[in-house]
Structure formats: C-alpha cells, structure tokens
Amino acid sequence: MKNHLTTEEVAAAVAGLEIEASVSEHLENCVACRAETTDLAGLIAARREAILADEPDWAAQTEQVLDRLPTGVATVGRQRTRWWRPVLAVAAAAVMAVGLGLLRPDRSVEPPAGEPSVEEILAEMDELLSDNSIPGFEIIDPELDDLKTFFDNGAS
Amino acid sequence: MTPTRSDLSHDDSALVLMARNGDRDAFGELVRRHQRRVWMVCRQYVGADEADSVAQDSLVKAYTKLGSFDSRAAFTTWITRIAINTCLDLIRQRKREGLRVVAADDDGDLDMIEQVAADEVDPEGRSMQLQAVDRLKECEAGLPERQREIFRLRFYAEMDLDEIATALSVHVGTVKTQLHRAVHRMRRELGDVR
Numbered sequence: 001m002k003n004h005l006t007t008e009e010v011a012a013a014v015a016g017l018e019i020e021a022s023v024s025e026h027l028e029n030c031v032a033c034r035a036e037t038t039d040l041a042g043l044i045a046a047r048r049e050a051i052l053a054d055e056p057d058w059a060a061q062t063e064q065v066l067d068r069l070p071t072g073v074a075t076v077g078r079q080r081t082r083w084w085r086p087v088l089a090v091a092a093a094a095v096m097a098v099g100l101g102l103l104r105p106d107r108s109v110e111p112p113a114g115e116p117s118v119e120e121i122l123a124e125m126d127e128l129l130s131d132n133s134i135p136g137f138e139i140i141d142p143e144l145d146d147l148k149t150f151f152d153n154g155a156s
Numbered sequence: 157m158t159p160t161r162s163d164l165s166h167d168d169s170a171l172v173l174m175a176r177n178g179d180r181d182a183f184g185e186l187v188r189r190h191q192r193r194v195w196m197v198c199r200q201y202v203g204a205d206e207a208d209s210v211a212q213d214s215l216v217k218a219y220t221k222l223g224s225f226d227s228r229a230a231f232t233t234w235i236t237r238i239a240i241n242t243c244l245d246l247i248r249q250r251k252r253e254g255l256r257v258v259a260a261d262d263d264g265d266l267d268m269i270e271q272v273a274a275d276e277v278d279p280e281g282r283s284m285q286l287q288a289v290d291r292l293k294e295c296e297a298g299l300p301e302r303q304r305e306i307f308r309l310r311f312y313a314e315m316d317l318d319e320i321a322t323a324l325s326v327h328v329g330t331v332k333t334q335l336h337r338a339v340h341r342m343r344r345e346l347g348d349v350r
Contacts, residue, residue: 007343015339040343045311047293051199062188
C-alpha cells in the first residue's frame, strides 16, 4: 500500500486537481491523510463562509442595478459605432487618388513643341466623321442583311 | 424562436436574447442568477467596502455590452470576465490617482469569522479556528499575485478551472499549476491546521 501522502499530493487533492488512483485509494483508507486534506479544505471553506457573511442584500442589489440600466434596447455590441470606418475609407480613397495622380493641382498636360493638342486632335476627328464623302461600311453579302438567316444555326 | 416574457425559466442564452430586445425582466433574472458570483469576484479584487458598488457597475456594464455576447460561450464566464476587468480598471485608476487600493485581506474579515465561528464551535475551538483562519489569510496575502488571484477565484468565487482559464485568458494548465503551487505553499506554511 502507498505511504502517506506528500504535501504535494495533499495540495492536489485539496485543489480538486487530478490525482493518481493510488492517491485516491490511499485517501479512502488512511484516516490521517484524509483528515489532513479535509482540515485544510475546511479552513478554506471557513474563510469563504466568513466572506459570504458580508454579502449584500441581493434583492436590493438587483433593484439598484435595474434602476441604473440605460433606457432602450441593449444592443451596444451590435450597433457599436465604428467611427474609424468612414475615416479609413476617405483616407484610402485619398491614397488611391494621389497614386493615380488625380489630386495633382495642375492636371493639364502641355503637348511637346510641334505636336497638336488634344483639343486639336478631337476637332480633327469630328471633322472627319462629319464628312459624308468618306465611304462607310457596306453589306457586301446581301444574305447577311437577313439577321435571322445569319444567325440560323439549323435549329429552326 | 423568440422566447416570451413568461419564459424566465429558460437558459441564460434565451434570457440574453430577451434582454437584448429590451426585456428588463429577463436581465433582472440574469442578475439574480449571477450576482453572487459577480460580487464574490469583486470582493476578492477590491475588498468588502467596494465590492457591492463595483459588482453593480459590472452588471450594468454587462447589460450595455449584451450585443457583443457570443451565445456559444457560457454567460457566467463572460460576466465574470467583465467583473474582473471592471475591478482591474478601478485598481489601475486608483493607482494612477495615487490612491491606496484596499487589499481584500485587511478589511475586517476577522469580525465576520468571529461571528460565524461563534455560532458553530466551543470557545476553545473557536479561538483555534480564528487563529488558523488568520494564518490562512496571512499565507494568502503572501502568495504571488497570480497564484492568489487563482486561489481566490477557485475557492471563494467557486469557479471551475476552465472558467478561470477563460476569464483570465490563460491556459487551463497554467491555472492548474498556479493553483497547485498556491495550495502546496499554504499547506507547508500552515503546517498542522488542526
């Protein structure tokens, strides 16, 4: 049979930690070791009882807590104000804009010397497109004019 | 399904759901179920004089944070954690302000012990028990902070090991080790407590 318990084993038993089967068995059979554990546990329990003797009036405490509750639905967690989110979004947009060059104070680009400006190129394109003498696309296969035929895949 | 007002016998999660929707009776039931634990936890951190007010603060804070409660967790552990954090905030605030934090050890427990002991044992036995409990208090006060905290949560707030681990955000193995060291040290220092 196992010898008397060590202080470590007594401590483990009092603390309610796992103890070996042999320790448990010894505790069941040894009056001295059992008394050692129950005495220490009893002392701790006596202190706890003393503390509890100091406990408040629970019903009064409940009333006081309920009186102090904020009005409305308790949804702070769900409606938590994330003030930083819009700030972060604006900051991110600003960083992207700077990266893309959109926030530069002067966005006009001067063409190199001798080259036409954008406005001149666009005006030239407008002029070309408005000239009806330039031939457009012609349907060279009359069959293609019939879209039904064109898209007929044989299913009809 | 949303529980109704008459369902106060429901489990904590159902009551939380009701309280979230503004049912103060449901929250009152949660308070009744957990106020003793909350007070006991506060009692260990801030002492008898302030335990009640800090416990109330913790319960009110819990109400305002109900929306963030994850119903997969145990409500009792969640609210215990709020109580611990409220106590630690107060202690930190007091320290910043240079005020003395009343230790839970030196706030007149002995009067209560005398009162309890007087009802239970003979005068000689009472005297011995008073001395033994007094020595226990001294040993407790001499424990490293973490060991003392875990010892008190385990034995006075009657939390199980997993709950303590969750509430303190430590591994359960740490709780076991620290608790064992605390009790072992007490056993050695107290000697024969009979």
